[in-house]
Amino acid sequence: MQPTSLYFAAFLIISLVIYYMIPKRIQNHWLALINLFYVNSFGLLGVIYLFVVSLVVYILGLRLSKTKRKKQKSELLIALVVLAAGLVIFKYYKFIFPFFHFSWLAPVGISFYTFKAISYCIEVAKKRMDAETSYLNCWLYLSFFPVFTAGPINRPKSFFTQLKKQRPWKTSRIESGLIRTALGCFEKVVIADNLLILVDSIYFQWQEASGGLLWIAMILYSFQIYLDFDVYSNMAIGISKCFGFKIEENFKTPYLAESISEFWRRWHISLSSWLRDYIYIPLGGNRKGTAKKYRNLIVVFLISGLWHGASWSFVLWGLFHALLQIFEQIIHLSKKASNSIIRFLKIILNFVLIAISWVFFKITDVKQALAILQKALFFPSFKLNLDLLKISSKELSIALFFILIIVILDLLRNHFDMIKWFRKRNFVFRFLIYILLFSTFLILGVYGTGYDANQFIYIQF
Numbered sequence: 001m002q003p004t005s006l007y008f009a010a011f012l013i014i015s016l017v018i019y020y021m022i023p024k025r026i027q028n029h030w031l032a033l034i035n036l037f038y039v040n041s042f043g044l045l046g047v048i049y050l051f052v053v054s055l056v057v058y059i060l061g062l063r064l065s066k067t068k069r070k071k072q073k074s075e076l077l078i079a080l081v082v083l084a085a086g087l088v089i090f091k092y093y094k095f096i097f098p099f100f101h102f103s104w105l106a107p108v109g110i111s112f113y114t115f116k117a118i119s120y121c122i123e124v125a126k127k128r129m130d131a132e133t134s135y136l137n138c139w140l141y142l143s144f145f146p147v148f149t150a151g152p153i154n155r156p157k158s159f160f161t162q163l164k165k166q167r168p169w170k171t172s173r174i175e176s177g178l179i180r181t182a183l184g185c186f187e188k189v190v191i192a193d194n195l196l197i198l199v200d201s202i203y204f205q206w207q208e209a210s211g212g213l214l215w216i217a218m219i220l221y222s223f224q225i226y227l228d229f230d231v232y233s234n235m236a237i238g239i240s241k242c243f244g245f246k247i248e249e250n251f252k253t254p255y256l257a258e259s260i261s262e263f264w265r266r267w268h269i270s271l272s273s274w275l276r277d278y279i280y281i282p283l284g285g286n287r288k289g290t291a292k293k294y295r296n297l298i299v300v301f302l303i304s305g306l307w308h309g310a311s312w313s314f315v316l317w318g319l320f321h322a323l324l325q326i327f328e329q330i331i332h333l334s335k336k337a338s339n340s341i342i343r344f345l346k347i348i349l350n351f352v353l354i355a356i357s358w359v360f361f362k363i364t365d366v367k368q369a370l371a372i373l374q375k376a377l378f379f380p381s382f383k384l385n386l387d388l389l390k391i392s393s394k395e396l397s398i399a400l401f402f403i404l405i406i407v408i409l410d411l412l413r414n415h416f417d418m419i420k421w422f423r424k425r426n427f428v429f430r431f432l433i434y435i436l437l438f439s440t441f442l443i444l445g446v447y448g449t450g451y452d453a454n455q456f457i458y459i460q461f
Helices: 006-021 024-040 044-065 069-091 110-125 135-143 156-163 171-203 211-242 260-266 269-280 290-308 312-330 340-357 366-378 393-413 418-423 427-444
Strands: none
Touching: 006 024, 006 211, 024 044, 024 135, 044 069, 044 110, 044 135, 069 110, 110 135, 110 156, 110 269, 110 290, 135 156, 171 211, 171 393, 171 418, 171 427, 211 340, 211 366, 211 393, 260 269, 260 312, 260 340, 269 290, 290 312, 312 340, 312 366, 393 418, 418 427
């Protein structure tokens, strides 16, 4: 069930209406049923596996809460191995079982809720939170439908605290959540999916495309993946808000970062902070000397790459980001620039490096990805042979216009909360904006019968 589909819209409205009509004491039970229905829309096997994982997490949490300090490490290690085993088997079967093909069994969202399960066990073992005595709460945490398929990876302590509080109807909160959800849906259908069409048109015929056109594809894809993932995060945060839950922000204008280190403090914040807290710091972080700090960075980003997919292209992508950060630290490039011109040049350079790295995301065949980069970097002919690829100059102009709009919006929301500002405008202004957005949605939106090419990129991870 795609979050931008009419089925999902109907599901969300019906779920919300009933959620606030029923007695507050059974809201969590209704939410559990909603989650069950949503997870089941991706297949019964996914539901069964998630039931097993949530039961295992529930039992492990109770066990870890009673573990004495002497046995804590061994008990926690067993818990982590048990939880990681399913992810490894389902997601990395190509590496482990190259002659078997059962990718159809891989449950949707497994990467996200496995990391959530691991963080819960660690927090309980470290006595930073109490173990949940209710299996229902563990199920709700792992299956919470707004963040189920592509995050953010919300932390357990905050979620369980909110789960135990009353969540009454609050018009301002729900209005704010719905606005954020609707704007996310607009960005996905109108902008991200239109960019996807052009990106695929170029990449699927990369041998005929000029080096200049490949650079355009790299730039377009950089914004497509950003919008696609940011849109899902915004929709997840907005829908969670409608149900009375506050989920942490996942993006903060990442392409305005001056360094790769800063980029990772702004991009996929929930994953970056998870890797920092549960892998980088336990490995020693930057506390045990420069060499070990660099080693820890490489380990973290190799894990990040593999987390995204069982492909050598993701491993190279992670290694590329790790080496860039190490190089930045060696030459002190990660420090903030005081001069605005230097800051601007650093942002442009940083974006170019990130755009290059995204080629390994889009093209998982390493040889093909390297061939594309070779053509773009070493044979940068700027002849735009659009006719050969059946792309009109109008389509390309619209795509570049959309990117300009996104850049302007990012510059604005880097300084203030645009949704809060928008909600303070008078009704006439807001109504005109709604009409403009809805009209654009109808005219430029990518949807229709049989169109199923635009599922969110991060759902596959």
